[in-house]
Amino acid sequence: MRGFTTMFFSLLLVGILTLAFFTPVLNAGIGESGTIAADAGKAKTVKELIEMYDSDSCAECHKEIYDQWKKSLHARSIFGPEESGRTAATFRTTLLNGLKKWKFSGVAGPEDVKVEHLRICTKCHLPQLEDATDEVASEIMNMIVNWAEEGDEKAEETIQALNINCLICHNRNAITHKWTDGYPQKGVVYGTKDGDHFSESMPEMRRSPIMQESILCGQCHGLGPNLELDNPTQCATLYGYYLWSYQAEGGRETCQECHMKKSKLGHNIQSYRSSAMREAALDFKVEVTGFQWRDGSKMVPLTEVVVEMTNKAGHAIPDG
Numbered sequence: 001m002r003g004f005t006t007m008f009f010s011l012l013l014v015g016i017l018t019l020a021f022f023t024p025v026l027n028a029g030i031g032e033s034g035t036i037a038a039d040a041g042k043a044k045t046v047k048e049l050i051e052m053y054d055s056d057s058c059a060e061c062h063k064e065i066y067d068q069w070k071k072s073l074h075a076r077s078i079f080g081p082e083e084s085g086r087t088a089a090t091f092r093t094t095l096l097n098g099l100k101k102w103k104f105s106g107v108a109g110p111e112d113v114k115v116e117h118l119r120i121c122t123k124c125h126l127p128q129l130e131d132a133t134d135e136v137a138s139e140i141m142n143m144i145v146n147w148a149e150e151g152d153e154k155a156e157e158t159i160q161a162l163n164i165n166c167l168i169c170h171n172r173n174a175i176t177h178k179w180t181d182g183y184p185q186k187g188v189v190y191g192t193k194d195g196d197h198f199s200e201s202m203p204e205m206r207r208s209p210i211m212q213e214s215i216l217c218g219q220c221h222g223l224g225p226n227l228e229l230d231n232p233t234q235c236a237t238l239y240g241y242y243l244w245s246y247q248a249e250g251g252r253e254t255c256q257e258c259h260m261k262k263s264k265l266g267h268n269i270q271s272y273r274s275s276a277m278r279e280a281a282l283d284f285k286v287e288v289t290g291f292q293w294r295d296g297s298k299m300v301p302l303t304e305v306v307v308e309m310t311n312k313a314g315h316a317i318p319d320g
Helices: 002-022 036-040 046-052 056-060 063-070 086-099 115-125 127-131 134-150 153-160 166-172 214-221 238-249 255-262 275-281
Strands: 188-191 204-207 282-295 298-311
Touching: 036 046, 036 127, 036 166, 046 127, 046 134, 056 063, 086 115, 086 134, 115 127, 115 134, 115 214, 127 134, 127 166, 134 153, 166 188, 214 238, 214 255, 255 275, 275 282
Parallel strands: 188 204
Antiparallel strands: 282 298
């Protein structure tokens, strides 16, 4: 019996060692090498970063959708509204009133700005900056300063080419649980179904499990404080309101249903700037009463106005 037990454990040990030897080691992050950024390598210039996620070819087959997107703030996520460039101006303010004054940031001027410094803005406004070197972050800040202080039109044009475009939503950010659903692969457009895409550069379509879910938007439109950053910020909180106020009270519509379908704006995803969105989000009830008020011997005409405003949106208004 003792000999049998010894032989059994010897065979078991041999089996385990054999299995370990012939079984490939699957490290966390497998498939990451097939992404657009991994294939191209870190962008070393702004031009390289723009080219890495260039989606102009999408207009050849999807012109109506592309034209809708061009009117959206996503198309100018770094520059901001075309009439003001408010977002770019805020980047400059972040440098002057933030980074340069925070004594432990290590930033004395635009040339010192790194990806980690811009993360407080680009986590949402340009997530693909993570696929670039620190030199790109410095180049972006220099362009913004030149535009703001010298009216550099070429810099403005380049800043506007840095944006949240087709490939950010339909490739780079199309999958959140990458160990579960895989990393977004180069040459694949992610949407609501699988199949051929009939494009030389993007020949395949695959289903994204989040394309019609609010979490797709929530990646940028936020839960609140970005506590994972070295210098946490709180800007976008819409997704947090959506989860903890709207959904918690029984709301079931997604961001896409209100901001794309019901608004009939499609990929021209608007918010406060659109009258269609304002009408859908807010309800006003106004009551006006006129009367004469006696003040001693004088009769004074007065008006009482009662305004009731109801928020029908799935989040707080305003946000950001």
